Amino acid sequence: MAKRRVTWFVLADGSRARFLTRRTEGPGYEVVGNYQSPEAHLASHEIMGDRPGRTQESAYSGRHAIEPRQDAHQARKTSFVQAVAGHINAASARGAFDDLVIYAPPRALAEMRASLDEGTRQKIKAELPKDLTRLPLAELSERFAELG
Numbered sequence: 001m002a003k004r005r006v007t008w009f010v011l012a013d014g015s016r017a018r019f020l021t022r023r024t025e026g027p028g029y030e031v032v033g034n035y036q037s038p039e040a041h042l043a044s045h046e047i048m049g050d051r052p053g054r055t056q057e058s059a060y061s062g063r064h065a066i067e068p069r070q071d072a073h074q075a076r077k078t079s080f081v082q083a084v085a086g087h088i089n090a091a092s093a094r095g096a097f098d099d100l101v102i103y104a105p106p107r108a109l110a111e112m113r114a115s116l117d118e119g120t121r122q123k124i125k126a127e128l129p130k131d132l133t134r135l136p137l138a139e140l141s142e143r144f145a146e147l148g
């Protein structure tokens with residue numbers, strides 16, 4: 001008897017991620033992994049405790065703040081997506097799944113794609129630029145049916 005192919009459905013954005021697979025018995029899906037960023041909904045002053053640095057203008061005596069190179073919230077989201085990709089890479093190396101379907105907003109999808117290793121990228125069956133992280137488990141079946 002042939003081994004059943006396992007497909008992981010990854011639903012991710014910058015602050016939460018769920019890994020799902022089809023149930024072995026009966027219809028529906030079960031959650032394999034669930035991750036949430038504890039820092040995703042912090043206020044900016046909680047993320048960046050210090051005031052931005054200041055600089056002296058060379059042409060006159062004025063001073064102004066130096067803006068950070070990257071928005072603190074976006075940096076946290078990028079870090080979270082990279083951590084999720086690390087979990088996917090580790091699961092792929094263990095052979096936890098054969099195929100991978102990723103649903104994520106465009107920016108998170110691009111970051112995740114860049115963070116996945118080559119072996120995991122070869123297992124990608126579909127990438128869809130949609131945010132399904134807030135949908136209940138019962139409503140996901142119809143969304144996954146569009147894949148065929």
